Amino acid sequence: MMKVYITRKVHFNSAHRIYNPNWTDEKNLEVFGGCSNPNWHGHNYLLEVTLCGIPNPETGYVYDLKKLKELIESLIISKVDHKNLNLEVDFMKGIIPTTENFAIQIWNQLQPHIQEAQLYSIKLYETERNFVEYKGEKL
Amino acid sequence: MMKVYITRKVHFNSAHRIYNPNWTDEKNLEVFGGCSNPNWHGHNYLLEVTLCGIPNPETGYVYDLKKLKELIESLIISKVDHKNLNLEVDFMKGIIPTTENFAIQIWNQLQPHIQEAQLYSIKLYETERNFVEYKGEKL
Amino acid sequence: MMKVYITRKVHFNSAHRIYNPNWTDEKNLEVFGGCSNPNWHGHNYLLEVTLCGIPNPETGYVYDLKKLKELIESLIISKVDHKNLNLEVDFMKGIIPTTENFAIQIWNQLQPHIQEAQLYSIKLYETERNFVEYKGEKL
Amino acid sequence: MMKVYITRKVHFNSAHRIYNPNWTDEKNLEVFGGCSNPNWHGHNYLLEVTLCGIPNPETGYVYDLKKLKELIESLIISKVDHKNLNLEVDFMKGIIPTTENFAIQIWNQLQPHIQEAQLYSIKLYETERNFVEYKGEKL
Amino acid sequence: MMKVYITRKVHFNSAHRIYNPNWTDEKNLEVFGGCSNPNWHGHNYLLEVTLCGIPNPETGYVYDLKKLKELIESLIISKVDHKNLNLEVDFMKGIIPTTENFAIQIWNQLQPHIQEAQLYSIKLYETERNFVEYKGEKL
Amino acid sequence: MMKVYITRKVHFNSAHRIYNPNWTDEKNLEVFGGCSNPNWHGHNYLLEVTLCGIPNPETGYVYDLKKLKELIESLIISKVDHKNLNLEVDFMKGIIPTTENFAIQIWNQLQPHIQEAQLYSIKLYETERNFVEYKGEKL
Numbered sequence: 001m002m003k004v005y006i007t008r009k010v011h012f013n014s015a016h017r018i019y020n021p022n023w024t025d026e027k028n029l030e031v032f033g034g035c036s037n038p039n040w041h042g043h044n045y046l047l048e049v050t051l052c053g054i055p056n057p058e059t060g061y062v063y064d065l066k067k068l069k070e071l072i073e074s075l076i077i078s079k080v081d082h083k084n085l086n087l088e089v090d091f092m093k094g095i096i097p098t099t100e101n102f103a104i105q106i107w108n109q110l111q112p113h114i115q116e117a118q119l120y121s122i123k124l125y126e127t128e129r130n131f132v133e134y135k136g137e138k139l
Numbered sequence: 140m141m142k143v144y145i146t147r148k149v150h151f152n153s154a155h156r157i158y159n160p161n162w163t164d165e166k167n168l169e170v171f172g173g174c175s176n177p178n179w180h181g182h183n184y185l186l187e188v189t190l191c192g193i194p195n196p197e198t199g200y201v202y203d204l205k206k207l208k209e210l211i212e213s214l215i216i217s218k219v220d221h222k223n224l225n226l227e228v229d230f231m232k233g234i235i236p237t238t239e240n241f242a243i244q245i246w247n248q249l250q251p252h253i254q255e256a257q258l259y260s261i262k263l264y265e266t267e268r269n270f271v272e273y274k275g276e277k278l
Numbered sequence: 279m280m281k282v283y284i285t286r287k288v289h290f291n292s293a294h295r296i297y298n299p300n301w302t303d304e305k306n307l308e309v310f311g312g313c314s315n316p317n318w319h320g321h322n323y324l325l326e327v328t329l330c331g332i333p334n335p336e337t338g339y340v341y342d343l344k345k346l347k348e349l350i351e352s353l354i355i356s357k358v359d360h361k362n363l364n365l366e367v368d369f370m371k372g373i374i375p376t377t378e379n380f381a382i383q384i385w386n387q388l389q390p391h392i393q394e395a396q397l398y399s400i401k402l403y404e405t406e407r408n409f410v411e412y413k414g415e416k417l
Numbered sequence: 418m419m420k421v422y423i424t425r426k427v428h429f430n431s432a433h434r435i436y437n438p439n440w441t442d443e444k445n446l447e448v449f450g451g452c453s454n455p456n457w458h459g460h461n462y463l464l465e466v467t468l469c470g471i472p473n474p475e476t477g478y479v480y481d482l483k484k485l486k487e488l489i490e491s492l493i494i495s496k497v498d499h500k501n502l503n504l505e506v507d508f509m510k511g512i513i514p515t516t517e518n519f520a521i522q523i524w525n526q527l528q529p530h531i532q533e534a535q536l537y538s539i540k541l542y543e544t545e546r547n548f549v550e551y552k553g554e555k556l
Numbered sequence: 557m558m559k560v561y562i563t564r565k566v567h568f569n570s571a572h573r574i575y576n577p578n579w580t581d582e583k584n585l586e587v588f589g590g591c592s593n594p595n596w597h598g599h600n601y602l603l604e605v606t607l608c609g610i611p612n613p614e615t616g617y618v619y620d621l622k623k624l625k626e627l628i629e630s631l632i633i634s635k636v637d638h639k640n641l642n643l644e645v646d647f648m649k650g651i652i653p654t655t656e657n658f659a660i661q662i663w664n665q666l667q668p669h670i671q672e673a674q675l676y677s678i679k680l681y682e683t684e685r686n687f688v689e690y691k692g693e694k695l
Numbered sequence: 696m697m698k699v700y701i702t703r704k705v706h707f708n709s710a711h712r713i714y715n716p717n718w719t720d721e722k723n724l725e726v727f728g729g730c731s732n733p734n735w736h737g738h739n740y741l742l743e744v745t746l747c748g749i750p751n752p753e754t755g756y757v758y759d760l761k762k763l764k765e766l767i768e769s770l771i772i773s774k775v776d777h778k779n780l781n782l783e784v785d786f787m788k789g790i791i792p793t794t795e796n797f798a799i800q801i802w803n804q805l806q807p808h809i810q811e812a813q814l815y816s817i818k819l820y821e822t823e824r825n826f827v828e829y830k831g832e833k834l
Contacts, residue, residue, distance in 0.1 A: 003554040004517045009546040015154040015179035020753060034221030040154035041221040042181005044266050054556060058437060060515035065547055082173030082180040098755035100699045127183050129704040130760055137698040139749060142693040143656045148685040159336060170337060193695060197576060199654035204686055237338035239282045268287040269343055276281040278332060293432040293457035298614060312499035318432035319499040320459005322544050360451035360458040376616035378560045405461050407565040408621055415559040417610060420832040421795045426824040471834060475715060477793035482825055571710040571735035590777030596710035597777040598737005600822050638729035638736040683739050
């Protein structure tokens, strides 16, 4: 039984600022620079969700990509697209919205809803040049 | 004397909302949808600046790209990167920050500073799938 | 009044073969090579639709991209995506489905439905390396 | 001795339909949607073949990429490019041509012919947004 | 009779330096910076050749892309790929190899060999962020 | 404590030739083909540096990307950009500059300077179609 990895890419646009509420504005500016601008900035995020599993012998699919697309749409996109990650996203409440933390929370949202196959990786591009990956690994 | 077009691409990240202050919030939402979210959203903008002219026989350059890069940096990037287009950008004051209007204002900022060659086009990608171009044409 | 060009990109997947029914199979093979394979082949087409016009002073839009997206969806995508261009697409009936002819027919489908702004260009990528553009020019 | 991974990307265009011959047309349509269109559709596939091994001290190469390119050309591209995956490809006979199954079969074709280095991964993009990876893992 | 533009993209890799032999090394360094390094540097060039014309009613082609590919291969690629633009390319002899001048010379090489259709544009990317276009326009 | 992978992409342009000084020119040509051209050729290299670690609870960062960017700039880019890899780069001295060997040396340069997080991978694209990855694995 062969193990195959399948990936679906989606896009969304959000506003955020990198900001630690336990720090002064000066310290935030010193550590985070323009990323902590109180008037916000934003990104076109590119999200890659990878599952792994055995292709079903009747369909040849590891997971129905239409179903995966709907899951990502309802659990993630509908909550973050054209939204402010600091103010409006329930699963980011109290969390500094770095790409690292955002990817971990996207994993935590999707993971309980993936049966039949296994969630393998969340890859999140903040810009064309910076991206993070989270595979559910804990130390 | 051959006419050649040269282009420099740059990236920046900004927050904005599409909002007509003469309208109610309801009308803004009806016309602009999620793009008018009062808590903002944002983009990784990709800007292409194209000049045209005759290559200088001594350098083979239409325009020194290092000089063009610095011009774009000082006149545009330093004012819009990690900023809020509605609140913080002097040359967007009072202007609805659609990609169309933003491209026109970028043209207006750069055009007076390009000598030796001619500004030919401002191409601005708001997302990978939507972009506008302004060539200084008036009707 | 400034003239601005706006573009929307969309994707679709179709099957086709390049085939002139007035020719023998041998002549089709000789002229079109593997592109005339009677068992078909296919592509991920990338379509760029460009309109031009004056940004509306109340919205800052040349044309509402949501509306343009719906127009492309109903007039083009719904008819060609996951379809056979030779057998199933009404507006390609009797036309050799080269990228050139396909772009012209997409123009002809969209053009009568674009009011307020002007259809400026249809750009159609058959592969990453080959594309055509049609601007409604006639000789 | 350092282990390095080297990858070669290639493109090809094929037609296919996702279809389980043990099912009725209705069930195929219900499960696979437009992907089971009896008149076919197609894709520009992007294939990434990754090998791993120790760089040869005399050449600095893990594997000669010219040789790898020829291997992929003769074993894969010549059989699938501008072909119908359901009807014309010997190594896909009797196999539902999902991206998952297709990647496994490409692995099976290449693997016996790679000596000196080790086949590590087959990554296959069906569209820009959907791709699979197979690393020869069995469960 | 509809006028259509068709484009073929190709890649090649070359070494060069930007250097005016009438100047001292100091002046070259001052004007061209690292681009004038006497030990050379190089690029993966991306070349887009665009022709325009009327699709032939018998083939639906403006120009056979196989034929265009061969023309670009024999007239350009075979002379510049894995070569030094300053030392080894006959049609660049005595010409400062800026992207501007290189594009003009590629036009001059191809133009006399394109019959049936018309050469419309040479677009040449030196890097992902810098490119030039030449359309045969003279002032 | 979640383990996250973060990546920064950078570009640079260099000249090189693939050449084994222990071999005759004929043997170099036979084995390496045009890649051994004595007059050099060059590439736009794309480098991806990936670190892994636990996001710092105070910043949400695995590693400050500004700091990583500066490290890559001072240790790699300043030494290889617009340079000749065979003649001018100290850390490539005596090493055949294949992409494999180049990636290993970039790892060796960066690895001692990454504290707080762990260097995980060096991915190096020589062209859009060929790339290598080194993860510090030894056999």
